[in-house]
Amino acid sequence: MADLKTKYMGLDLASPVIAASSGLTNSVDDIVEFEKNGAGAVVLKSIFEEEIRLYLERDQKAMARNEFIYPETIDFYDDFASDDALTQYLGMISEAKKKASIPVIASINCVSSEKWxxxxxxxxxxxxxxxELNMFIMPSDFDKTCDEREKMFFDVIEAVLKHINIPLSLKISYYSNNLGPLIQQLTHSGIDGLVLFNRFYSPDIDIDKLKTVSSNVLSQPSEITMPLRWIGIMSDRAGCDLAASTGIHDGAGAIKQFLAGAKAVQVASALYKNGKGHIRTMLREINDWMDQKGYSNLDEFRGMLSTKRTENAAAYYRMQFMKHFAGKNHAV
Ligand SMILES: Cc1cc2nc3c(=O)[nH]c(=O)nc-3n(C[C@H](O)[C@H](O)[C@H](O)COP(=O)(O)O)c2cc1C
Structure with missing residues (x-):
């Protein structure tokens, strides 16, 4: 039986498969079930910066009226029954910490460093x-330059680090003009983990109803290549741990990311498709492969095929079809 333990952001994880932030990670029962199925950690469904701002503004008004508001301790969260979504979120965290022993990673979706x-x-x-901070700054904001957009990441990290000493991670998308250097700078900005990458709904058009619609809510296994490329390119250059996310649907997908240098993988779509028990299947597949190859722990092969260590680093960098597919009779 291989040892699947890993260290991610300084946290000791019993396994390297993390339940990614999604609608499946939104209750104490979810967390307990993920623990039973071998998840190394759970990232909670994100709360939004906008919600937090409203919450804090409301509390400031209450404070002006001399009412008691800010919860200070875990005991307070236990005793304070409120319908407020954010109070419930805090209550869920403290409750989960009593009922489960795997790490619970909270998640905030944010786009600015203002007020929250x-x-x-x-x-x-x-x-x-x-x-974990889930930050996506859509590059269709025509009023901002690329530098202004990317400065937001660093402003937010700096602001949040003033308030916490637990590990902080950032999840980003691959939309950047300057992705390699950006990732490198982010991994040296004081965060403990960087998650590559978040994935978004895509637009589609219903040509019968003449309507725009959202599509591709869940990923396909073929989408694994985008995080694989960047984990492979960045794992030797990163100043913090990298976790892979998007398109990891089975044990083989996770193994590829470890070979490229990931410390952990985050999974959402495969759990929607196959249920929470799929984590156990993935762990069995990883274990079987390690047994077959003679590896007893993850560090024995982690990063073995990163750009610096593989004999074929060009595979990570190559973008264009050249001679390989140029033959007239080729099927592609
Ligand atoms: C239905 C759904 C809800 C999601 N909600 C969140 C969220 O609240 N916060 C977040 O950071 N990511 C969220 N994600 C993104 C996932 O955490 C993950 O990064 C992404 O789906 C790529 O991984 P996958 O290919 O395993 O699905 C969500 C994904 C799905 C499918």
Missing amino acids: PSYAQYIQDAGADAL
């Missing part, structure tokens, strides 16, 4: 083991 970062401390006080 102090809330990160409430998440820490509720008992979260780490915080």
Whole structure:
């Protein structure tokens, strides 16, 4: 039986497969079920910066009226029954920490460093083991330059780090003019983990109803190549741990990411498709492959095929079809 333990962001994980932030990670029962199925950690469904701002503004108004508001301790979260979504979120974290022993990583979806970062401390006080920031700055904002957009990442990280000392990770998309250097700088910005990459709904058009619609809510296994490329290119250059996300649907997908240098993988779509028990299947597949290859722990092969260590680094960098597919009779 291979040892599947890994260290991610300084956290000791019993396995390298993490339940990614999604609608499947939104309750204490979900977390307990993921633990039973061998998940190394759970990233909670994200709360939104906008929600936090409203919450804090409301509390400031209440404070002006001299009402008691800010919850300070875990005991307070336990005793304070409120319908407020954010109070429930904090309550869920503290409850999960009593019922499960795997790390609970809270998640905040944010696009600015304004007015909300102090809330990160409430998440820490509720008992979260780490915080993941889910940041997506759509490059269709015509009023911002590329530099202005990317500066946001660093502003947010700096602001949040003032309020917490639990590990902090960032999940980004691959939309950047300057992705390699951006990833490198981010991994040296004080964060403990970087998740490559988030994935988004795509637009489609219903030609019968003449309507735009959202499509591709769940990923396909073929989408694994985008994070694989960037984990492979960046794992030797990163100043913090890298986790892979998008298109990891089975044990083989996870193994590829470890070979490229990932510390852990985050999985969502495959769990929607196959249920939470799919994590156990993935772990069995990883274990069987390791037994077959004679590896007893993940570090024995992690990063073995990163750009610096593979004999064929060009596979990570190659973008264009040249002679390989140029023959007239080729099927592609
Ligand atoms: C239905 C659904 C809801 C999601 N909600 C969140 C979220 O709240 N926060 C977040 O950071 N990522 C969210 N994600 C993105 C996933 O965490 C993951 O990064 C992405 O789906 C790529 O992984 P996959 O190919 O395994 O699905 C969601 C994904 C799905 C499919």
